[in-house]
Amino acid sequence: MKLTTFFCFLLFLTTSVHAQEKDKYGRPPLVPGIAELKIGDQVPDILIDNIINNDKRSIRTSDYKDKLLVLDFWDIYCGTCIASMPKLDSLQKVFGDQIKLLSVTWQPEEMITKFFKTNRFLTEHKPPVNRASVVDDRALRTYFRYETNPHVVWIYKGKVVAITGGEYITAGNIQTLLHGKQVDWILKTERFDTTIPFVTVNPLWQEGADSPDFGYSVLAGQATSVPSLGGINYIQDKVHNQSRIAIYNQSIFDTYQMLLYNTKPDEITYSLHPARVALEVKNPSRYLYKEEYGEQTDWNKKNLLNYEMVKSGTVKQTEMSKLALEDLNTRLKINGRYEMRKVKCLVFVKTDKPIMDTLAVESGGKPIEGLVIMRLDMTHKYPPAINETGFDGGLRMEPDDGTIAGLRKEIQRHGLDLIEAEREIEVLVISDAK
Template sequence: MLFGVGIARPQSREVGTANNQNITALNIGDQIPDALWNTPLQVVNHPQDKKNITLADYKGKLIILDFWSTWCGTCVAALPRLHELEKEFKDDVIILPMTDQKANEIKAFLKKNRVLSRLNLFSVTDDNTYKFHFPYTMLPHEVWISKSGEVQAITHSSDVTKENITSALKGNANSIAQKKDNLTYDDTRPLLLNNNGADGDFFVSRSIITLAIEGIPRSNALPKVNEKDSTFRVLSTNADIRRMYELAFRELLTMPPNRTKLELKEPFSVSEKRFLQDKYCYEWIAPLSVLKHFPQKVQADLNYHFGINGRMEKRNTKCYTIKIIGKTTIIPNKPEDGLQYLSAWVNKTNKDIQHIPVVNDFTDQKIAIPKIAPAIEDVEAVNRQLKPFGIAIVEDERVLDFFVISEL
């Protein structure tokens, strides 16, 4: 047997529909209308073998309507306890099980259930009226009606206790905790979207990924703390996926593009578009208590959303390195016409993701070289141009940091 809370379909608190009539929902403090007192209710397993009853049959008692269903484990588990309470207060209280399920279904269930079959419980069935007068989204749902016919309380079944019944009989139902169903909640729509379930800012932690949003700037912001509510926010907008990973791996900020490895089953051109060109937005808002974990969280979110394993790795790889072979030309200011900085040429060359990495161990020096194309297709030809400037390109092998995107 399951013991979870039953979730019912949302119904409007203001009005429901039954038998093609508008029905106004009743709230605490409302009097039960005369028509409702006399509405015939179909029952099964009645001790006097009745097929129909009315609420008026119990006027003068504290009436507790116990809305339940066979698929609601909490409802079923509560029935024996509520039955015992009713017996204890039999002169003053009636606890009336009520469901919108069909009579044959309920009768079979009460007979088959090992615990309930021994209790000779009866229940209202086929309810298509009371559930609109007392709308709910969660079962069990308990409606307390005083001896004078006033709605005293609306509670969970766990609040139907000896102490609370005693208080209600004394006219002191205000002390009983009230059940508050959100009748506008739609379980087919995302939580908090358009205040679905609660206000949009009700979340404790939230991460979302969207497609690019037209009209907002591109950004990649490290955690920004909000002292007012002790939260922080990580944000990346209109950024490619590799750039988003910079939030998790700060070394990517200065890592050349050709230190990115796309190792996926799809064609390289497809991966290049997906991870280096297509744009998305990412946001994570969470309590400050988890701030130190934000890189791992961002990595996990991106990995699982895009179905990949994005990570940093050290790899032994073939590369080109810069070698000083003679007197270099140092230009402290802007290079003259026909010249460029060595570091600028290396950076441009490393922008080609498929180019072998070029490692420059002399980034602190403003070494000038001629304006040659940012590529190394013929090492000898490049070196002939660099030789007058005391520079050579050498094939090498080093352990370098790479950002790797592979299958999850």
């Protein structure tokens, strides 16, 4: 069974309805003559209902005709969206009734209510986070169409002034709008064709593309006209008999993380626990954003990269990823790789007792790997966890007190144990080239 910690995205398609004007999902405009609201448009008086964790169950856009209304579209599969929620709560308290930071999701109320009660990141945050959110949204995603989250719509004094990614929600940017200043933020691009190569070749070069030795790579900085698309875009161009991978607007660290993962995609992928990462470079601020580096939008301009590699013939994604790593190591003068290192770990081990109270995973049983990744590693509170039991089935887990001692007691009930020991584990290492 393969477990990964990457959050997946769902493409939600609504049922087609008969109307004179429809978008690609079959949705009609809610106000005659307005199929979609864009930057510069005046926002009509829209009823926003189905709001949870809020003092009002419904509001109207006209309630904020003299204020700032920020709509943050999200769903439970968007890790970045969830990670930003404590910041949104904090900013709402700072600015009070000058603004309304409202989360918006298409997912149903029952699912979202349960999510806010059970998500450990939000419930264990100090203070706990219980975001005001629109649920089961239909109207807002009709007016503000999007394909990827986070998707943030800024409405000031009744007009759409910006559509951005989540990194733009900062105190400084909010203050800029409240002071009535114009903004020149990089706007979020939704419609982008990832099948088109970075380089459009001229006829002379096109003749050379027929050679079995044909190939090239392109490395560029942040591209404002391109969305920050997660993952590696891998394409087999059968027309030109070429293979291509492309990465859009990613940090150096995230680029290496994705490429290294793709060199052996069939293995279990653990979360990037701090102890599973070693950034051994002179200037770490160049590789991965932290709040201490200042505004993320400024950091992005200086440090995000776009990368493309094209090779003649059919080259598997794993091999293309290895070639791209070699190329980027040379270009960036660094050395990114997996390396085995000794690290203090939490280790699930088998005892001399038989394994008890099992339950098939498909029936709701908890696999050990799930406990390793979701219960322990993702919290970053404990040493990295590994599974040495050899057991790949499921356990019927009873609730515990949420501590390591409580989890260990429950694991021991099943004939297993959880110990602390030094182990040699795989670490993602990026160092300056020698």
